[in-house]
Amino acid sequence: RRRRRRQGGNSFIEMSLGFLPFCALIFGIMDFSLAIFISNTLQGAAREGVRYGITFNTTYKGTSYASQTLAVQAVVKSFSMGFLNDSNVATYVKVNYYLPNNLSTPAQTSDLPVTVNGVYIQYLNQTGNVVEVQVKNFPWNWMVPLGGYMPGTGLTMNAAAADVMQSYPVGSFAPPVSP
Numbered sequence: 001r002r003r004r005r006r007q008g009g010n011s012f013i014e015m016s017l018g019f020l021p022f023c024a025l026i027f028g029i030m031d032f033s034l035a036i037f038i039s040n041t042l043q044g045a046a047r048e049g050v051r052y053g054i055t056f057n058t059t060y061k062g063t064s065y066a067s068q069t070l071a072v073q074a075v076v077k078s079f080s081m082g083f084l085n086d087s088n089v090a091t092y093v094k095v096n097y098y099l100p101n102n103l104s105t106p107a108q109t110s111d112l113p114v115t116v117n118g119v120y121i122q123y124l125n126q127t128g129n130v131v132e133v134q135v136k137n138f139p140w141n142w143m144v145p146l147g148g149y150m151p152g153t154g155l156t157m158n159a160a161a162a163d164v165m166q167s168y169p170v171g172s173f174a175p176p177v178s179p
Helices: 002-006 008-053 068-079
Strands: 093-098 114-116 119-121 130-141 154-164
Touching: 008 068, 008 093, 008 130, 008 154, 068 093, 068 130
Parallel strands: none
Antiparallel strands: 093 130, 114 119, 130 154
16 A cells, blocks of 8 residues: 555656657647648649640629639639638639640740631630649648748748630630630
């Protein structure tokens, strides 16, 4: 009995020594998991933006947008689960259009009209062009500072998706609205 009384504080000391590494491990797992979750969410949002972009639609959830690019940005924001909002979606979400003969440099309105492989292209979002949606340089600060990182610095996440513009809506001979 006397021996148990003398060793009674050992459990408290052992728990306090093990609690800090245990909490660091749990928070580290949560932090890495959240970073992976955000990255996958942004990739899914970019993919949904491209899927919407190839439809030439400029109305999303009852709101009409002035351009196809703004409508695509609204779709990406909607699928980002709150990580993107009205104040930062234009900063992080870029919509690029590429001509079929140059997939390395985004096309500009000043490049048009042009003939590519016998096809007269006069719109950026014309059938056969490629639309790319990027979520670029989205910042994420670590909750738990890692060795080699200063507290408050973190990752920049990127996501991208691309697809070929499909045929125009039924009854249309040109894109309804330019990007």
